[in-house]
Amino acid sequence: MRHLFLLLFSTITFGQNIPIDSVSYDCFYKKEMQTIVRLKKELVNKDFDALKQLKIAELYANINCEDSAYASYYRVFEKEKTKKTISTEQYKELLFQLHRTESSKHNYTKDRRVFLNQLKTASKNDRSDKWRAKIENENFKDIYVDSSKYNLALEKINLIQKTNFYKNNTEFRAVILLNLGNLYTSLEKFDLSENALNESLQLSKKSNDNTGQLYALINLGVNERVRRNYAKALSYLKQTNKITKEKYHLKISRIIAFQKLLVYEGLNDTVASIKQEKRYTKLDSLVNDFAKNSNFYEIDVKYQTKEKNAKINQLNDLENRFVRNKILYGILIFLIFLLALYSFIRWKRVDEKKRILALEKEKAEQVTIETIEELETVKKKSIIEYVVLKNKSQVHLEDLFYIRSDDHYLELITKNKKEITRGTLKEIEGQLPPNFFRCHKSYIVNTNFIKTNNTKGIVMQNNDIIPTSRNYRTL
Known part of the structure; x- marks a missing residue:
């Protein structure tokens, strides 16, 4: 398992001050992987150890292997729900981490909330309002991220700020102020956002929470970028270089790279934009590799050892039997070879003709099916009048100028309004008819509203200038 990570990391890096292609695996995650391997070895042939x-x-969660983290948490949950070996508070924390890990996955359906509801039941008689505050914060995320009901989200945060846990827990207070700062940025209350985010940053420094400091600086940069203070935004983002990324190194580095890319584009710094786009692309590729392969990394050490030993024993037994019967095996192999050679010569021509005909028929059928499917897809898309967003709102395509991607959010610009929702361009691109095309990794434009096309980019009828990229430009 360690060698798989070595192979994955040896050619790709996300160091901030080191050339992107020069950092080796030893720069990151080595300690975590050594600890995982050591702990798994300690569990081989031992009783179940929940801690x-x-x-x-x-x-696993800290190094972005969410599938493996979820599998490990769930393994403990299966044991602990019938026979408790950990404390009640540890069990509540387990439910909370299961919910957070599950809800961080791309295809998570938030209507389930299985573990969050179990946590709510388990903590309903608590004297402390710790878990109530944390549960309300998860509900706030649903309101803010998925429905974009900003005023309702603000009311939810105000209720959380009245809890004793918020008032007495520095780290949780920093998290809530971070969320509040993000919300104020969405509401375009930039000064209030800056105040909340700076307070979150100071609280994270006080509690030595490096991850909290990183997120505070990133969102301070986002706040300034949105208000077009690009130099100040870049200053905040560069401050993240001085902070050690103890958790979520890959994803945090990808977020920083993407935000820097947007800032450099705002500054019209083409050279820096190209360099930052390469960094972001590599980081994005690495994060996706983790998402695809984390289940494979989760293979249990005990199972690997047992399977490996079984294969070794099987090969040793086969080798011993072969030595004892090598003459007999030799004769049998020779006879089988003669029979195979005869069959091959006898039926070669007939089989080859059949194979070629079958392949040609299969290809022809496949081409026909694909052509029909493509025609049907184009036909369906051409009559689509609107798209439905995750917040259930409808955006009519005849009014839609362009779509812009900002991290995990989409901004849809229409004639009369602007819609913001959670999602990616790849998800929404499949719903759009042919008159929409992707001119940049962060933009999809409606060709019906293009005013002109120049060296700066595509000028829309509302005079917005959309950047283009060599990888996507099709006009």
């Missing part, structure tokens, strides 16, 4: 399993899950 060690929880530690493994936490380490």
